[in-house]
Amino acid sequence: MTDKSREKRIFSPEEAEHIAELAKLGFSESELKKICADMSDIIAFASKLSELCTEGDSVETDSLSVDSLREDISSGGIPKDELISAAATSCDGFITVPRVIGEGES
Amino acid sequence: MGDIVKRGVIEHAEALARGEYSAEELVRAYLARIEEKEASVDAFLYVDCERALDLARESDKRRADGVSRGRFDGIPIAVKDNICTRSMPTTCASKMLDGYIPPYDATVIERLRANGFIIIGKTNMDEFGMGSSCENSAFKITKNPFDNERVAGGSSGGSAAAVAAFEAPCALGSDTGGSVRQPSAFCGTVGMKPTYGRVSRYGLVAFASSLEQIGVITSSVADNAALLGMMAGQDAKDATTASVGAADFESDISGGVSRLRIGFPRELFGKGISREVREAVLAAAEKYGDMGAEVFEVSLPSLEYALPAYYVISSAEASSNLSRFDGVRYGYRAAEYENITELYLRSRSQGLGDEVKRRIMLGTFALSAGYYDEYYARARRAAALIKRDFERVFRECDLLLSPTTPETAFKIGEKKNSPTQMYATDICSVPANIAGIPALSLPCGVSAEGLPIGMQLMGDSFSEALLYRAAYAFERLGEAKNG
Structure with missing residues (x-):
């Protein structure tokens, strides 16, 4: 392990804003400060993993062994109106959301 | 009738069969107990009083008519609030799902109902299963029935506390990194996390799909074995369930531990383990030796990576799984938004709690360009x-x-x-989730402060019957000693 890898990685507000944008989350200025401090601690906690070499020996994947897949035959599902009723807003059997196409155009 | 709530599932089944009391009387007794204990324990998010009584009366009628659904017909069960129950709230203890009522039952719920079990209510948890103390619930903090100033554990803290406080004879939890076993250890109950693929996850609100299993919390090993046997088995709605045959965990339960080889992993008895806990578990190891088992130390050096690997993998999966909570199809939607992006962002930011946001941030970071190899691939x-x-x-x-x-x-x-101090409490439990193996927690002693101490048995995949056998042998020993 090099000295560099032992240094605590500081998670910057710019990084936090970028990740938050990817995750579709928003933070106030004070929340952002807290999340940066927490993320720096958590990343330090995860830095133990840096001891593991992933080169040379191909990374083993422990993918799930899917035991069996059923035949792709549709069977009685949940009635559409019951599913739609869970949405915040709907109209004529459709879930409604703000306009997506042409968003930003006046 | 006062003390019937202290009986276990099998005892209730026997009492119902001989007509000692009716299902309605049984449900009424638990509802009265809930009324009495909830102010101090806060185990439940929702209690289904009227319907539970209706179902109990239907159960009594079936029994009288000779068309009972089996030995457990009429017995109440508490269910963790991340397991979908038709016509009953399922909030995952999140503001995001406050008021959500699923239009379907999880497979485990269907199987419980088919056997006559009555869902008495939904239990508190850390929001979406993320936490080890129930302090991350958006609605309330569950208190430990042994000391109300202490946590009940998490994330299935409500389920373990409900069983420990005799508010229900059994409960369902889910275990992604110890969420059935850790609260069981804290509350003195028996908690089983089955082998990955043993129990259907259909209808379990997903947190980390490759790690989690639905598990059972009871006051005795035999009760636990009986319930798991009823719930286990392949399900066409969950392609990760295994095609192992019908699960019988009961017939061999009293087989004893003679000549069983029991290893204790050096890495789980070292730094960070309190002296009191270590001594209690080592004393249990000695008792196994006295019962004829061969007990010896083993080593699993890779366990030093278990915690960081768990938190990276589970958070990565959570960041993907929880992207479904976007304020559109179900759940909370922010009141004000100008466009679709604001709808997503504000609904998620207002609806999700701090720990959930932290994990989504960590998971998104670990999967993002430039960091994937450094964190996720290494995990x-x-x-x-x-x-x-x-x-x-x-x-x-x-x-x-x-x-x-x-x-x-x-x-x-x-x-x-x-957060990192909290994460460190999962050191003994996360390895079983990473390996997909079954693990069971059962009480093995009491601390000087009067708090339960739990020990964990882990076995190879699909060795639940063996775990129950070993746990039962130890439990019997305690009974013999106390009696």
Whole structure:
């Protein structure tokens, strides 16, 4: 392990804003400060993993062994109106959301 | 009738069969107990009083008419609030799902109902299963029935506390990194996390799909075995369920532990484990030796990577799984938004709690360009090493014995402000989730402060029957000693 890898990685507000944008989350200025401090601690906690070499020996994947897949035959599902009723807003059997196409155009 | 709530599932089944009391009387007794204890324990988010009584009367009628659904017909059960129950709230203890009523039952719920079980209510938890203390619930903090100033554990803290406080004879939890076993250890109950693929996850609100299983919390080992046997088995709605045959965990339960090889992993008895917990579990190891088992130390060096690997993998999966909560199809929607992006962002920011946001941030970071290899790929590598270590060690021994938790139940608020301190409490439990193996927690002693101490038995995949057999042998020993 090099000295560099032992240094605590500081998670910057710019990084936090970028990740938050990817995750579709928003933070106030004070929340952002807290999340940066927490993320720096958590990343330090995860830095133990840096001891593991992933080169040379191909990374083993422990993918799930899917035991069996059923035949792709549709069977009685949940009635559409019951599913739609869970949405915040709907109209004529459709879930409604703000306009997506042409968003930003006046 | 006062003390019938202290009986277990099998005792109730026998009492109902001989007509000692009716299902309605039984449900009424638990509802009265809930009324009495909830002010101090806060185990439930929702209690289904009227319907539970209606179902109990229907159960009594079936029994009278000779068309009972089996020995457990009419017995109440509490269910963790991340398991979908038709016509009953399922909130995952999140503001995001406040008021959500699923239009379907999880497969485990269908199986319970088919056997006559009555869902008495939904229990508190850490929001979406993310936490070890129930302090991350958006609605309430569940208190430990042994000391109300301490946590009940998490994330299935409500389920364990409900069983420990005799508010229900049994409960369902889910276990992604110890969420059935850790609260069981803190509350003195028996908690089983089955082998990955043993129980259907259909209808379990997903947190980390490759790690989690629905598990059972009861006051005795035999009750636990009976319930798991009823719930286990392949399900066409969950392609990760295994095609192993019908699960009978009861017929061999009193087979004893003679000549069983039990290893105790050096890594789970070292730094960070309190003296009291270590001594209680080592004393249990000695008792196994006295009962004829061969007990010896083993080593799984890769366990030093288990915690960081777990938190990276589970958070990565959570960041993907929880992207479904966007304020569109179900759940909370922000009141004000100008466009679709604001709708997503504000609904998620207002609807999700701090710990959930932290995990989504960590998971998104670990999967993002430039960091994937450094964190996620290395975490998967660690997981592969851990699995390999378990495979090797299970060639040397039949079972592993360890503490379930490093310490007994901690004080409410003690670790709330340090995420990494909280994460460290999962050190003994996460390896079983990473390896997909079954693990059971059962009480093995009481601390000087009167708090339960839990020990963990881990076995190779699909060895639940063996775990129950070993746990039952130890439990019987306690009964013999106390009696």
